[in-house]
Amino acid sequence: MGFVSWLSQVGSVTKLSLETIVERKGASAAAVFGIAGVVAVFVAVLSVAEGFRRVMTASGDPSAAIVMRAGSDTEMMSILYGTGVRVIDDAPGIARSASGPLACRELFVVINLPRRSSGMDANVPLRGLGANAFEVHDRVRIVEGRRFTPGCNEVIVGVGASHEFAGLDLGAELKVGRNRWRVVGIFTAGGGLPESEIWTDAVVLQAAYHRGNSFQTVRVKLASPDSFDAFRDALLADPRLTVKAIRLQDYYAEQSRTVQNLITGLGTLVAALMGIGASFGALNTMYSAVATRTREIATLRALGFGSAPIVISILAESLVLASLGGLAGAAVAYGIFDGFRAATLNWQSFSQVAFAFDVTPALLAQGGGCAILIGVIGGLFPALRAARIPVATALRET
Amino acid sequence: MNGAAPAPADDLLVRVEDVEKAFHRGEEVIHVLRDLHLTIPRGEFLALMGPSGSGKSTLLNLLGGLDRPTRGRVIVDGRRIDRLSDRQLAAWRARHVGLVFQFYNLLPVLTAERNVELPLLLAPLTRVQRRRHVAAALGIVGLSHRARHYPRQLSGGEQQRVGIARALVTDPSLLLCDEPTGDLDRRSGDGILDLLQALNREHGKTIVMVTHDPHASARATRVVHLDKGRLGTEAPP
DSSP states (O other): OOHHHHHHHHHHHHHHHHHTTTTTHHHHHHHHHHHHHHHHHHHHHHHHHHHHHHHHHHTOOTTEEEEEETTOSSGGGOOBOHHHHHHHHTOTTBOEETTEEOEEEEEEEEEEEEBTTTOOEEEEEEEEEOTTHHHHSTTOEEEEEOOOOTTSSEEEEEHHHHHHBTTOSTTOEEEETTEEEEEEEEEEOTTSGGGGOEEEEHHHHHHHTTOTTOBSEEEEEBSSGGGHHHHHHHHHHOTTOOEEEEEHHHHHHHHHHHHHHHHHHHHHHHHHHHHHHHHHHHHHHHHHHHHTTHHHHHHHHHHTOOHHHHHHHHHHHHHHHHHHHHHHHHHHHHHHHTTOEEEEEETTTTEEEEEEOOOOHHHHHHHHHHHHHHHHHHHHHHHHHHHHSOHHHHHTOO | OOOSOOOOGGGEEEEEEEEEEEEEETTEEEEEEEEEEEEEETTOEEEEEOOTTSSHHHHHHHHTTSSOOSEEEEEETTEEGGGOOHHHHHHHHHHHEEEEOTTOOOOTTSOHHHHHHGGGGGSSOOHHHHHHHHHHHHHHTTOGGGTTOOGGGSOHHHHHHHHHHHHHTTOOSEEEEESTTTTSOHHHHHHHHHHHHHHHHHHOOEEEEEOSOHHHHTTSSEEEEEETTEEEEEEOO
16 A cells, blocks of 8 residues: 555545544533643643732832841831931932932831631731832832822722722721721732732821831832842941841742742642543543444444554544643633632731732643643544454454 | 365355464463365355354454464455455455445444445545445445435444445455344345345355354355354255
8 A cells, every 4th residue: 555545544534533523522522621621720720820920020120129127037027217217218229310219118017808709807918108109119000099198098009909808999998996098099010019018108107006217128229220239238338227138029039939839839739630630531531432433443444444544533533622622721711710810828928919810821832732632642542442453353342 | 175066266256275263362272263165256145154153253354354364375366365464454355345244333423325435435536436436336225315314314224235335335356244134123134135135146246144044044145054163064045
């Protein structure tokens, strides 16, 4: 048999297999649904880690730095007093605007608010910000309402916090202890961490929490990412200060490490376990879809079709079904989970980080790869088996 | 053993010489066929009879190139098929043998005409040529009006007719039928036997039919009995 006639045989029998997919509605649909389920689960679980990672990396402006008391690992543990803070303002490397150095003094407290979904209390960061806050946090945009007015009991709320926690709608009154705050604005921060926070004027927060003239951190905008070393060295060398300066990216990386590792690790583990379970289900479906055709395959072989063209045709059929399943699963994952909002506790700050599941093209591609793999394994092995059994034996199989 | 009247070598379509077929089941060796000699002249309608396990279907598989003997020679139309590779055997079957199965073995997802067309997909024919051959084969078995029906929409007898049309469509030199009426009621079975007889008499097809049924074997031109892997006495049809 020449190669051309072999190819033509492959073509005929593959065409036959593909044309009859619709005729085998039941088995075909079961295989497509099975694989769609695997891909949807796989992509959805990994999109959690991807969403969390995106929040943390979106917060990391390379030309921003944070100054804390030496020895503090987190904002919560830091305290800076008025005199020291003024020295920081004058350090080299800080960007300047018409209103002065781009250094924002900040206070950070955690308040309790009920989640919208469960009504259970959760820790939400309430941050007080000094002058130039919106120049230092230059990714922040007010999307509803306006900025808070310095000196007034007004807050603006990150869009993530607003979605996740009750009582943070525009115009709502927020009661914390004996204090009442009016929500006057909702803001975005390029998908970054501030979107999980509530912001107000630092001076008002100092008074409300009896903090005197103290702050916890100074957030600075550097003239350029390269200015950091000069800035840090100047602070460390100044005998009036006992502080440390960290690039914001590094700070967030450190702050989010535990949670990110947990989500990524746990997410991958869950995706892998569910994926393996679901893959076996899908494989089993594909396997039985082919196995029930053992006698059909034997008949084709008895009529003179070669084993290899039959294996190729079944593989092609199972790849088509797997691709359909992959596309359906990816569409479901994207439609349902992309942008799905959630929040988790960031253990270092003891406060919630709101984030959205992020179904990225890379995750969709990975889901597609997973579908193809199931298609190959699910189609190839039963096809090989069916093609290897002696024809006379296979003809007797029911 | 072959009790048929000697025929000139050219007139012999099938020669089975000194054939043995054994299967291994663990340590045990089961001899299904032993010292088998059989010749089948062109144009004969041969019925192979015998009890279950006597080796009838095994012999039919050897004649159709679906299996190879452990020892001996199987020569069909002058070609020694026991020496062919799997791939060569597949190509040989496509051209020279028509197979009719007890349970029809139609592909349920294909219509009658597409089932009949299957063996033609292996031949260098255009679609139009294939359609012409399919129409002719369905015409011979009297099922032109059921061409677009799926197997599930056909009776057992009609399905077997489709199976026969599929076996005929490539105009093979040898038709091998394994219990072709085994799954049919008497009336449908008679219809199939009428058809096979007509194919033998009017179209000159050489037919080997395995059957348990004396009523079926009565239609053959010669009947041979197999018992425990050996050819027994021949009986007149």
